[in-house]
Amino acid sequence: MIKKRKINLITLGCPKNVVDSEVLMRQLEDQEYEFVENSDESEVAIINSCGFIQSAKQESIDTILHAARLKREGRIKKLIVMGCLSERYSKELIKEIPEVDVYIGTNKLERVLNEFGVELKYELLGERKITTPSHYAYLKISEGCDRPCSFCSIPLIRGKHFSKPIEHIVQEAKYLSSKGVKELILIAQDTTYYGLDLYGKRVLAQLLDQLSEIEGIEWIKLMYAFPHGFPLDVLDRFKANPKLCRYLDIPLQHISDSILTSMKRSSSSKETFDLIRKIRDSIPDIALRTTLIVGYPNEGEKEFEELLTFIKEMQFDRLGVFTYSQEEDTAAYLLGDPVPQSVKEARQKQILETQREISFQKNQQLIGKTMRIIIDQRNDNAAVGRTEYDAPEIDNEVSIEDAHQLSVGEFYPIEIVDADAYDMFGIVSAVDPSLRESIKNKGRGK
Numbered sequence: 001m002i003k004k005r006k007i008n009l010i011t012l013g014c015p016k017n018v019v020d021s022e023v024l025m026r027q028l029e030d031q032e033y034e035f036v037e038n039s040d041e042s043e044v045a046i047i048n049s050c051g052f053i054q055s056a057k058q059e060s061i062d063t064i065l066h067a068a069r070l071k072r073e074g075r076i077k078k079l080i081v082m083g084c085l086s087e088r089y090s091k092e093l094i095k096e097i098p099e100v101d102v103y104i105g106t107n108k109l110e111r112v113l114n115e116f117g118v119e120l121k122y123e124l125l126g127e128r129k130i131t132t133p134s135h136y137a138y139l140k141i142s143e144g145c146d147r148p149c150s151f152c153s154i155p156l157i158r159g160k161h162f163s164k165p166i167e168h169i170v171q172e173a174k175y176l177s178s179k180g181v182k183e184l185i186l187i188a189q190d191t192t193y194y195g196l197d198l199y200g201k202r203v204l205a206q207l208l209d210q211l212s213e214i215e216g217i218e219w220i221k222l223m224y225a226f227p228h229g230f231p232l233d234v235l236d237r238f239k240a241n242p243k244l245c246r247y248l249d250i251p252l253q254h255i256s257d258s259i260l261t262s263m264k265r266s267s268s269s270k271e272t273f274d275l276i277r278k279i280r281d282s283i284p285d286i287a288l289r290t291t292l293i294v295g296y297p298n299e300g301e302k303e304f305e306e307l308l309t310f311i312k313e314m315q316f317d318r319l320g321v322f323t324y325s326q327e328e329d330t331a332a333y334l335l336g337d338p339v340p341q342s343v344k345e346a347r348q349k350q351i352l353e354t355q356r357e358i359s360f361q362k363n364q365q366l367i368g369k370t371m372r373i374i375i376d377q378r379n380d381n382a383a384v385g386r387t388e389y390d391a392p393e394i395d396n397e398v399s400i401e402d403a404h405q406l407s408v409g410e411f412y413p414i415e416i417v418d419a420d421a422y423d424m425f426g427i428v429s430a431v432d433p434s435l436r437e438s439i440k441n442k443g444r445g446k
Contacts, residue, residue, distance in 0.1 A: 004034040008042035008076070010067075011131070012060050013050025015138040015187050015223075017083060021048045022128035024112060029129055031118045039070055044078040046112075049085035051157060053325035060085040061097075068099035080104065082112055084157045106158055107143065126172040133376055135409030136183035136219075136392060137176045141169055141207065145189035147226065148264045149253075150331035151293065151324065154189050161190065163198045170210050177216035182409065183374065184217055185391060190226045192234075202231040212243045218411065219374070221391055223249040227275055228266035235282040245388040248279065249289040249318075255310040256303040259296055264331065269310075276314060287389035289318035294351065295344030296324045297335035304347055311354055317362060318395050319355045321348050356421045363396070363419035370429060373398050373414040375406050385414065385426075398424045 007028065011021040024046075025035055036042050045067045049060040064081055071079045079100050086093065087105030094103060104111050110120045130137055144159040145152075173184060188194065195203030211220055220243050222234075227250055237244050254260055255269050267275075279286060292311075294304065311319070323344035326337040373385035376392065383403035390396045398414060405428070406412055414426035 004032050005044070006036045006042040007033055007044045007046060008037070008039040009035055009046045009048065010063060011048045012063060013048075013052065013056055013084065015185070016140055016189070017048050017050060018131060019128070019138050019140045019187070020083070020106075020109075022131055023125075024048075024109060025129035025131070026124055026127045027109070027113055027121060028116060028118070030121060030124060031116070033116065035129070039067070039076060042076060044080070044116075045070070045076045046080045046082060049081055049083040051083070051085035051088040052153060053322065053327070055325070057085060057089075064093070064097055064100065068097050071099045078115075080112065080115055082106075082108070087157050088153065126168060127175050128172075130176070130179055130181070132392070133408065134180045135374065135376075136185060137181045138187050139169065139173060139176070139184045139211075140164070140187050141191060141194050142188040146193065147190060147266075148331070150262060150264045151253075151296065151327065153327045153330055156329055158189060161193055161197060163193075163195050165198060166195075166203070166207055166210060169207060170214070173211050173214050173217065177214050180216075180409065182216060182411075183219040183221070184211060185221045185223060187223050190224060191222060192225045192227075192230050202229070204231050205233040205237050208234065208237050208241065208244060212241050218243060219245050219388060221245045221247050221249075221388075223391065225250045227252060227272060230275055232278070235279060238283045238286065246283060246286045247289070247389050247391070248286055249291075249391070250279075251291040253291070253293050254296065254299075254303075254307055256299070256306045259299055259303055262298055262332070262335070263293075263296065287317035288314075289320075289391070289395070290316050291320040291322065292351065293322050293324050294347040295339040295341075297326075297332060297338055299324075299339060308351065308354060311351060311358075315358055315362075316355070317359070317389060319351075319358075320394065321351045321355075323348050359396075360419075360421040363421065363424055366416045366424065367419055368416065370413050370415045371398075371426075372411055373400070373426065374411050375400075375403075375408050378403065378406065378408050383408075385412075396422050396424060398426045400426045400428070402427065 009021055011017050039045055047063055050056040067079050070076050080102055081100050082104040084106055086103040090103040102115060113120055142161060142163040144161045145154050146161040225248055252272060253263060255272060257269050326333055371387050373387060375383050375385040377384040381404050383400045383406045385398045400414055413429055415429050416424050416426050418425040
């Protein structure tokens with residue numbers, strides 16, 4: 001038997017990096033390499049880095065420094081850094097962390113493979129080694145971004161937007177389905193821009209139609225939907241297509257017109273309000289997720305209060321908020337970073353507290369309802385799952401007791417018996433009433 005060389009691959013950052021790592025792993029596993037989780041068991045370490053905002057950059061640097069120490073100690077023989085941080089700061093990294101054998105940027109799969117003395121196998125494109133739980137996977141439909149957002153370094157790192165052809169995406173989705181994937185989570189830098197470069201128009205709705213026809217796929221979630229130019233024919237798919245989860249991630253970043261203009265977001269506050277109302281009027285049961293930025297250079301108390309009022313009025317189902325990170329070579333960099341970090345964090349905390357109360361009230365309304373849940377984890381007699389209104393790792397979870405008959409990756413009708421701000425507690429329908437009361441007490445911390 002041929003002894004396979006072992007690789008430890010660490011993926012940092014967003015789900016888009018996860019997909020890139022999975023594509024690389026499929027290529028190398030087909031060429032006498034295997035991947036291990038423990039760096040002590042590997043000859044080679046690969047770090048797929050993130051370079052988006054300061055906190056992500058620091059995590060990547062710390063991870064590289066740790067691996068560099070292992071290399072100095074002789075515990076690994078080769079160290080490769082790929083991805084966003086490497087794309088953006090390779091010259092500086094070469095000087096500061098010379099232990100790394102090679103820094104490789106984004107969208108350079110062939111160059112990474114060449115470091116292992118192998119060539120790209122084109123027949124494997126569209127195949128991946130799935131690193132998420134096997135019942136769900138991220139599906140990247142495009143790369144890069146053409147948006148001019150003043151705070152964002154993505155176009156500098158990932159380049160201009162280019163869509164993957166529909167037939168290639170469908171082929172990849174069929175492969176994922178053949179491996180047991182039941183939930184596709186569509187990702188890109190900008191999913192609503194999809195198709196404009198290839199087909200001369202936005203064709204996200206048509207892509208959703210074709211993905212829905214794939215046998216074995218039961219849920220499709222749409223992430224990173226840029227609000228400006230939102231293709232309204234997608235709303236018809238939400239209404240008509242039972243596989244398309246009533247869930248939409250639509251990053252808004254802010255609502256103050258002065259800040260939206262400075263951010264170069266293309267949309268006004270009125271256009272944002274109108275779009276959200278149009279979405280909710282069309283699909284009343286949709287769960288809307290958004291992300292926001294606080295502490296942007298020209299955000300004063302007035303603009304922040306406007307944002308806070310907007311959150312209270314819109315009652316988003318899911319919400320994330322980041323503190324502004326000043327990034328070199330972006331348009332906003334020239335504005336400086338005048339808002340103190342302590343003020344940014346205080347504003348972030350205030351928004352999260354506001355959203356916590358909104359989320360608590362929404363979850364309370366689900367008590368007594370039976371919902372279709374996909375099971376993500378099982379531990380002894382307990383299980384953890386999600387509703388169609390929740391994406392993995394970032395949204396609500398449903399904890400289920402007396403779950404011995406439940407299997408990971410399967411769907412079940414679960415009655416919600418209690419809830420807090422970000423977690424719900426459920427039971428399989430028709431269980432002993434005493435268990436229902438016990439779970440309620442646990443959920444409330446009694």
